[in-house]
Amino acid sequence: MSLSAHLTAQLDAEHDASRRVIERVTDSMLTWKPHEKSWNSLELATHIANLVSWGAMILTTDELDFASEAAQNWKPPTVEDVGGALEVLDQNVAQVKGILGPMSDSDLETTWTMRAADQIYSADSRHFAFSRWVLSHQSHHRGELVVYLRLNDVPVPGIFGPTADEQEM
Secondary structure, three states: OOOHHHHHHHHHHHHHHHHHHHHHOOHHHOOOOOOOOOOOOOHHHHHHHHHHHHHHHHHHOOEEOOOOOHHHOOOOOOOOHHHHHHHHHHHHHHHHHHHHHHHHHHHHHHHEEEEEEEEEEEEEHHHHHHHHHHHHHHHHHHHHHHHHHHHHHHHHHOOOOOOOOHOOO
16 A cells, blocks of 8 residues: 555544544533633634644645744634534645645655754654644544543544443433
8 A cells, every 4th residue: 555545544534533523512612621721622623623734734845944934924724613623624634635645655755844943843754744743643632622522521422433422322
């Protein structure tokens, strides 16, 4: 299996899991957050949806330099509701799959760097950067949102199998 096909299969699985979790966020939870330093539920759902767009950046650029003017001026998308977060997620997945699909293994072996001016945070193959900064990063924040659901007594959907909530249903 090519690296592109492997990453696409992983992206599809993460897309499905993220969609199931984001869909469970209720209107009453949109502004709820567990701590003053935390994002509210809608901000976190939107961040999860937007993380996929990092894939387009990783696949089409050589680096992300947080010290650059472009990075300094970048603003994440904002949405009004869960439907908006799901729209961002679906659009980002479609865009990234369109870029990823025709890429060769050699394309995905080239180096992608994350830095702030001279300080390098990581310099890895594109496929590793994609796995780390898109797939694993999305999974991490989705786990946070699952905790938000649990703390608000919202049934948690299965990601790697049924949850206690689904077994009771």
